[in-house]
Structures are given as structure tokens and as C-alpha cells.
Amino acid sequence: HDAVTLLGLESSCDETAAAVVRARLRDGVPQGPGEILSSVVFGQADLHAAFGGVVPEIAARAHAERLDIAALRALEEAGTPLASLDAVAATAGPGLIGGVLAGVMCGKGIAMGAGLPFVGVNHLAGHALTPRLTEGLAYPYLLLLVSGGHCQILAVLGPERFRRLGTSIDDAPGEAFDKTAKLLGLGYPGGPEVERAAKTGDPYRFALPRPLLDRPGCEMSFSGLKTALRRARDRLVEAQGGITPQDRADLCAGFQAATAEVLSIKTARAMDAFAVDYAADLAAAGTEAPTLAVAGGVAANTPLRAALTAACAARGWRLSAPPLALCTDNAAMIAWAGAERLLRHGPDPMDLPARPRWPL
Ligand code: KG4
Ligand code: ZN
Numbered sequence: 001h002d003a004v005t006l007l008g009l010e011s012s013c014d015e016t017a018a019a020v021v022r023a024r025l026r027d028g029v030p031q032g033p034g035e036i037l038s039s040v041v042f043g044q045a046d047l048h049a050a051f052g053g054v055v056p057e058i059a060a061r062a063h064a065e066r067l068d069i070a071a072l073r074a075l076e077e078a079g080t081p082l083a084s085l086d087a088v089a090a091t092a093g094p095g096l097i098g099g100v101l102a103g104v105m106c107g108k109g110i111a112m113g114a115g116l117p118f119v120g121v122n123h124l125a126g127h128a129l130t131p132r133l134t135e136g137l138a139y140p141y142l143l144l145l146v147s148g149g150h151c152q153i154l155a156v157l158g159p160e161r162f163r164r165l166g167t168s169i170d171d172a173p174g175e176a177f178d179k180t181a182k183l184l185g186l187g188y189p190g191g192p193e194v195e196r197a198a199k200t201g202d203p204y205r206f207a208l209p210r211p212l213l214d215r216p217g218c219e220m221s222f223s224g225l226k227t228a229l230r231r232a233r234d235r236l237v238e239a240q241g242g243i244t245p246q247d248r249a250d251l252c253a254g255f256q257a258a259t260a261e262v263l264s265i266k267t268a269r270a271m272d273a274f275a276v277d278y279a280a281d282l283a284a285a286g287t288e289a290p291t292l293a294v295a296g297g298v299a300a301n302t303p304l305r306a307a308l309t310a311a312c313a314a315r316g317w318r319l320s321a322p323p324l325a326l327c328t329d330n331a332a333m334i335a336w337a338g339a340e341r342l343l344r345h346g347p348d349p350m351d352l353p354a355r356p357r358w359p360l
Contacts, residue, residue, distance in 0.1 A: 001025060004086040004342070005037070007110065008335025009071060011063040011103035012095025012123045013149055014044040014054045017331035018070035020078035020085075021133070023339040030339045032136030037078035039325070039332045040070045045189060052182040053175075054148070060098025067106040074331070082114040087347065089338020092120030093355030095149070100354040108350055117347030119338040124360050126333035128156050131293040133336040134322045138285045141320075142274045144267050144308070147296030147328070148174035148189070153218055153270040154360065155278065156293075159340035162360040165270040166218025173259055174298045176222040180255050183230055184248050194252045195301055201246075201253030206232045208258045218270045220262055229255050256303055264307035267292070271315060293320040297328045 003024045010017040019039040023030035044062050048054050075082065090107030093100050104120065111118035127145050131137035142165075143154045151168035171179070174191055181190025186197060208228050211221040229251060236243050243251075275282075275290055282290055292312055298304065299321060312319040326332060 001086075004030070004339050005080060005084065006335040006338050006342070007071060007074065007085055007088045008121070008331040008333075008338055009067060009088070009090040009103045009107045010123070010126070010329055010331040010334045011067060011099040012091045012093070013099065013329055014048060014059050015329040016042040016044070016063050016066040016070050017329065018067070018074035019331035019335050020074050020080050021332050021335035021339065023336065025343070028343055030336070030343060032132040032134070034133045034336050034339070036332045037080060038074045039330055040074045040077065041325070041330055042066050042070055049188045052188050053178060054096070056096045056098055059096055060102060063099045063102040067102055071106065071110060082110070082116070085114070085116055087111070087117040087119055087338060087342050089119040089121050089334050089342070091123045091126065091334050092352060093122065093358035095123055095356065097354060097356040100356065104352070104354040112350065117342065118350060118352070119342045120348045120352045121334045121337045121341060122358055122360060123334070124150065124152065125160070125162070126337045127295040128154055128162060128360070129159065129337045129340060130295055130322050130326055130333045131291070131320050132340070133333060134326060135320065137291060137293065137320060138287060140278050140281050140285070141291040141293055142271060143293045143295060144263070144299070145296045146173045146263065146294070146298035148172060148178060150296060151220060153267055155274055157281070159344055164360065165273060166220060166266055168220045168222055170221050170223040171226065173222055173263060174296065176226050176259065177298065179226050180229055180252070183226070183233060184243070184251060189297070191297060191301065194256060197249050198252040198256045199249075201249030201251070203253040203257035205250040206254040208232070208254045210258055210262055213262055213265060218266045220266050222259065225255065225258055256301070260301065260304040260307045263304055264311050267308060268311040268315075271311065271317060275315070289316055289318050291318040291320050293322070295322065295327045299327045300324050
């Protein structure tokens with residue numbers, strides 16, 4: 001084998017996705033960048049919009065209904081019959097268990113029917129290994145993963161070797177954006193709505209907190225920020241009977257600035273620790289400038305990107321931001337991580353469980 005081709009499935013949150021990815025091998029190890037032969041994503045935002053967040057039961061049903069359709073379309077678009085594949089990979093956790101279960105069952109079914117190996121992939125590993133798929137980035141590197149469900153700063157040391165340098169002790173930042181939007185009467189998903197509203201806002205009008213910034217280390221918190229925002233809104237409602245579009249813009253700008261500041265300062269701390277802890281590994285890999293990679297829907301946020309770009313520039317780091325479609329949930333990253341896992345560990349057993357929690 002000089003390459004492997006995998007079908008990947010993703011269904012751990014609110015995207016039903018399937019993709020076919022080819023990974024070239026060198027000495028039996030996948031070498032990026034990989035070739036994305038197809039990547040199908042069926043979003044569910046329309047199903048959850050009325051509730052202002054993902055409803056697990058609705059998500060699970062939609063995954064069960066659409067996974068096979070997504071898989072068939074991915075195979076068709078890639079022009080790869082099942083028999084030409086080397087394995088089937090599916091997200092086996094962490095995530096909303098109904099959806100994860102639907103994906104694992106579908107993946108095992110396809111693999112069994114076609115006589116192919118099955119690989120269960122950690123969703124976070126999928127995000128973490130994306131820069132290898134997109135640009136063939138060498139280990140080690142640092143990853144900031146910020147989405148509706150995740151908030152992690154990870155040292156990515158190998159396909160199954162991760163060290164967590166920081167995380168949120170409460171809400172994920174995307175969740176905080178979504179709750180902020182709901183609080184201010186904006187639509188779902190909230191991130192893009194808040195960013196749009198913030199464009200005409202004054203980030204300094206409301207003094208919102210920077211949670212945990214005064215504490216050393218890389219732990220983060222976002223729920224206090226949301227509470228402060230609610231209080232500011234309630235004070236306005238009390239004083240003037242409602243909030244004006246300008247109030248809303250200012251609140252959004254204040255919230256967004258605080259979030260970007262907390263995330264970028266904590267990430268910068270992790271960068272400094274990483275550069276010291278892994279200096280020898282970086283030198284051994286011949287890496288001249290360490291790389292900070294970003295992933296997750298919140299990585300689309302323009303002020304956050306600007307703050308991270310500045311943090312990298314100040315330290316002589318590279319910033320790697322994969323295209324947005326590969327930052328948010330997709331199955332190409334699952335197929336790629338599946339290839340890395342398959343060649344390291346071989347296939348997973350057919351009784352591999354679906355796991356709601358699965359820390360890296
Ligand atoms: O990675 P993703 O598509 O799904 C998971 O949560 O796994 O991330 C979705 C999250 C949502 O909370 C959404 O509000 C947030 O990413 N988001 C943004 C932006 N675009 C999406 N947050 C801030 N600014 C944005 N431009
Ligand atoms: Zn995700």
C-alpha cells in the first residue's frame with residue numbers, strides 16, 4: 001500500500017457528515033496533506049433554531065435518518081465504490097450519545113457489509129489532526145479548539161498523543177456566543193449574529209469582566225461573562241423599558257472583545273509554555289517556527305483571529321487556520337484521523353462502544 005482511502009462518518013453534534021479521504025503513506029504512516037475526494041455535510045441548524053440550541057433527541061433522529069444518505073452521496077461524489085475502500089471510520093465520542101450511537105452503528109454496518117475494517121475515532125482527535133490533513137503539519141504543534149461544545153488548548157504530540165494545557169471550567173465559548181445571542185433576541189447560531197451586531201458597537205461602553213485572567217495558568221471561564229451581560233441588559237430594560245439596537249450592538253461588542261481577549265491571552269500563555277516544554281521535539285522535527293492551529297466554529301470570529309494573529313506575530317509563531325468548512329464539524333477530519341489510527345493500531349473491534357465522554 002502506498003495510500004489508504006477511508007469513508008468517514010460524523011454525527012456527534014448537529015452536523016450529519018460523510019467524506020472520503022485518501023492518505024498517502026510513507027513507511028506505513030499517513031503523510032499529509034490528504035486528498036479530500038468528497039465531503040458532505042447536512043447541517044441541522046434549521047431543526048434546532050426554534051430552541052436556541054441543539055436538542056439531543058431531535059439531533060439523534062435526524063442523524064439516524066440522514067447518515068446513510070450522506071454516506072451514499074460521499075461515495076458517489078468521490079467516485080469510489082465501497083469495494084475500493086480500505087476502511088470505514090466513524091466518530092465514537094465524545095458527543096451527544098444518540099448521534100454518536102447512530103454514527104457508530106451506521107459505520108459498523110457499512111464496514112461489516114463490505115468486509116472492511118472499522119475504526120472508531122475520537123471527535124477531538126479529528127479536530128486536532130486537521131492541520132495534518134490540510135497542510136501536512138509535522139508534530140508537535142499547539143491547537144486551540146473553540147466551538148459550541150469544546151474549549152481546549154492542546155499540545156498535539158502524535159496521532160494519539162495529546163496534552164491538554166487549558167480548558168474552560170464551564171461553558172464553551174460558542175455556547176456563550178449562542179446564549180448571548182438568545183439573551184439579546186438575535187438568531188441561532190449566535191456567533192455570526194453577535195459578530196455582525198458588534199460591528200457597529202462600542203466595546204468599551206459596558207465594563208464586562210475578564211474571568212480568570214488574573215489567575216495564572218490556562219484555565220478559562222465564560223459563564224460569568226454571560227451573567228454580567230444579562231445584568232447589564234436587565235439594568236437597561238429597567239431604566240428604559242427595553243434595549244435599543246445601539247445598546248444591543250454595544251453589548252455584543254463588549255462580550256466579543258472580552259471573549260477574544262480571554263482566549264488570546266490564555267492561548268499566548270500556553271504558547272510560551274509549549275515553546276519551552278517542547279523545544280527539543282520542535283528542534284528534532286526541524287521546525288523553525290512553532291505553529292498555533294485553530295479549529296472549531298468560534299475560530300471564524302474576526303476579532304479573535306486578529307488577536308491570535310498578533311500573539312503569533314509577537315512570538316515568531318505561525319498561525320494555521322484551516323478553511324472554515326474544515327474548522328467546523330465535518331467527516332473529512334474523521335476519515336483522516338481514522339487513517340492515522342488504523343495504521344497505528346489496526347482496526348477496532350465490532351463491539352467498540354459509543355462514548356458520550358472520551359477525554360483525549
Ligand atoms: O464547530 P462548530 O460548527 O460546531 C460545534 O460546536 O461542534 O461550532 C459552532 C459554534 C456555535 O456556537 C457558533 O455560534 C460559533 O461556533 N460560531 C461563532 C462564529 N461562527 C460560528 N462564534 C463567534 N464568531 C463567529 N463568527
Ligand atoms: Zn466539533
